[in-house]
Amino acid sequence: MGLSKRFRKNVKPRLPDGVRIYAIGDVHGRADLLQSLLTVIDADLARSAPERAIQVFLGDYVDRGPDSRAVIDLLIERSKSHETVCLKGNHEVFLLEVLKDPARLEEWRRYGGLLTLVSYGINPTMNPTPEQQIKLIEGLRQALPPEHLSFLQQLRPSFACGDFFFVHAGVKPGVALERQKEEDLLWIREEFLESERRFGKYIVHGHTPVSVPDIRSNRINIDTGAYATGNLTLLTIQGDSLLAI
Numbered sequence: 001m002g003l004s005k006r007f008r009k010n011v012k013p014r015l016p017d018g019v020r021i022y023a024i025g026d027v028h029g030r031a032d033l034l035q036s037l038l039t040v041i042d043a044d045l046a047r048s049a050p051e052r053a054i055q056v057f058l059g060d061y062v063d064r065g066p067d068s069r070a071v072i073d074l075l076i077e078r079s080k081s082h083e084t085v086c087l088k089g090n091h092e093v094f095l096l097e098v099l100k101d102p103a104r105l106e107e108w109r110r111y112g113g114l115l116t117l118v119s120y121g122i123n124p125t126m127n128p129t130p131e132q133q134i135k136l137i138e139g140l141r142q143a144l145p146p147e148h149l150s151f152l153q154q155l156r157p158s159f160a161c162g163d164f165f166f167v168h169a170g171v172k173p174g175v176a177l178e179r180q181k182e183e184d185l186l187w188i189r190e191e192f193l194e195s196e197r198r199f200g201k202y203i204v205h206g207h208t209p210v211s212v213p214d215i216r217s218n219r220i221n222i223d224t225g226a227y228a229t230g231n232l233t234l235l236t237i238q239g240d241s242l243l244a245i
Contacts, residue, residue, distance in 0.1 A: 013163030029065025059089025064112030
């Protein structure tokens with residue numbers, strides 16, 4: 001959708017009439033929490049179904065938490081019966097890079113990647129040799145279902161609807177949304193988080209954990225550190241109303 005003229009200072013951002021969006025923050029292997037929120041969404045839709053309901057997932061489905069494989073299974077299955085938008089997170093990019101270059105396994109470990117290996121039935125050793133790294137990643141390639149690889153390769157860097165722009169990490173201030181670099185969309189922190197600029201649309205993002213949803217005049221952060229806190233946030237948007245639980 002084109003840049004909205006309605007999102008200006010003191011004017012609330014809005015979705016088009018008849019549209020409801022459910023956005024979920026960084027899951028990081030917490031399939032149990034994701035399943036609970038999908039149940040909440042289903043109950044809400046049963047009470048009052050809009051003309052169009054879109055479920056947006058903000059990336060970082062894998063690493064750090066215990067069941068990355070089950071998270072991807074849930075998202076793939078969800079997409080078969082609901083309109084979903086699965087965005088790309090920096091952790092998904094890292095997983096794909098490790099598949100190409102096993103030498104990055106140690107770096108991936110620092111991002112919580114070993115838990116992803118375990119979720120696919122692979123038990124890594126501590127401080128693996130280069131030969132062991134190659135063997136571990138080859139094991140992951142074989143264990144990764146083709147539909148999981150396809151899912152990872154087809155993730156979108158961003159999604160826009162009405163006055164809202166959904167992205168994993170944020171956007172670079174001063175750069176038009178249509179000209180943003182993917183690296184910034186997936187990795188940016190301080191320059192974006194400290195900016196009080198209007199970005200053309202209201203940004204819904206994750207990537208940087210906060211204790212509770214951080215609602216600002218130009219953005220909302222719904223990454224509540226699910227893998228560590230047990231709190232996975234669901235943001236519901238309809239019209240100009242935002243509700244985070």
